[in-house]
Amino acid sequence: MTATAAPLDLLLLPTWLVPVEPAGVVLKEHGLGIRDGRIAFIGPREAALKQPALETRELPGMLLSPGLINAHGHAAMSLFRGLADDLPLMTWLEKHIWPAEAKWVDEAFVRDGTDLAIAEQIKGGITCFSDMYFYPKVASDCVHNSGMRAQIAIPILDFPIPGASTPDDALRQGIELFGDLKHHPRIKITFGPHAPYTVCDDNLEKIRVIAEELDAAIHMHVHETAFEVQQAVEQTGERPLARLGRLGLLGPRFQAVHMTQISEDDLALLVESNTSVIHCPESNLKLASGFCPVERLWQAGVNVAIGTDGAASNNDLDLLGETRTAAMLAKAVAGSATALDAHRALRMATLNGARAMGLESEIGSLEVGKAADIVAFDLSGLAQQPIYDPVSQLIYATGRDCVKHLWVAGKQLLDDRRLTRMDEQQLTATAIAWGQRISGHSE
Missing domain, CATH: 2.30.40.10 (Urease, subunit C, domain 1)
Structure with missing residues (x-):
């Protein structure tokens, strides 16, 4: 200097x-x-x-x-924390979460739930998070106001969702938001087809074309459970990851979330396409969804990042705790005490997350010139x-x-455990009020 x-x-x-x-x-x-x-x-x-x-x-x-990077979550679902515990994934979704979302999710719910999640994450050492939830514009406003950094994935499903009546409507909103925020210093818009079982080939095709044109990432739940893979094979003769490969979605801009089921062919596809995997160990453990073979992926050269998933299935947004679980679980799954050592675990929670989001030149390590x-x-x-x-x-x-x-x-958002830009008491009171409304009216 x-x-x-x-x-x-x-x-x-x-x-x-x-x-x-x-x-x-x-x-x-x-x-x-x-x-x-x-x-x-x-x-x-x-x-x-x-x-x-x-x-x-x-x-x-x-x-x-x-700063820690939470590479997968559903921020506003913090308001459903503990609503439907100890259930398998499809029962949890179909019988509890989807009906609750249909009843309660609106712009106010997303705003209050996202603010709650942002505050919890800041207090837990997270500086950047990936969010995939309804009303993405509302979530991006929350991020903008909070001073935090985020990747906002536009949710796309084949059926109507809160805030978007059709997949084309969701895509149109996503393209518009991408355009509005493409120069935002802390927010990156990506496309979030929900999962292979909720998005048809035609819609995946559209998403691929748009993502390529905009050079945007694609963030998707893939191979979350053995049932999902088995059902796809029975119905189509093809594993979901292979289908995504055939449709041209896999690549360095693709973020495959969960990946608890990985065959030799799947591994080859991930390596060949340079696809990132987002590992969510605690949500997978709690929903008994399976184990992502992290050490096997790492040794094969796959970029593995880490996410908490939503607070409705975790039940916290504690990425430090998640990383500890990931390190322990990797050893058990690999049958080796040397798997995913502490330094690599920290790298998974920082630089690998940045790489998955295409932000590795900006964040994820302490280097001169980086944010x-x-x-x-x-x-x-x-x-x-x-x-x-x-x-x-x-x-x-x-x-x-x-x-x-x-x-x-460079802006301090937490000073001696105190949030500098958010009112913790107000956030707590708002969350309690939502809890009373939801529990008072839900069956």
């Missing part, structure tokens, strides 16, 4: 800094400088203290990492001692209540 450079807006001085790229590195007693919403400096503490800065913050006992999406975890507590490897402590011994500070594009 030249001596004539403008002063840093903020200099952070944590005990540990984990850049994620390069892989496996922990920098001790280093500083990170932010200017104009971007990372402008990373270097040893002594050199950092020589940088002119408008504000300097000492973060003793803290680990600075890239300053950063989280500070406090590892000074009793339960984290002693510390041999701070990344291991973060993944295996730390809960989201240790998230102390959080910045998105």
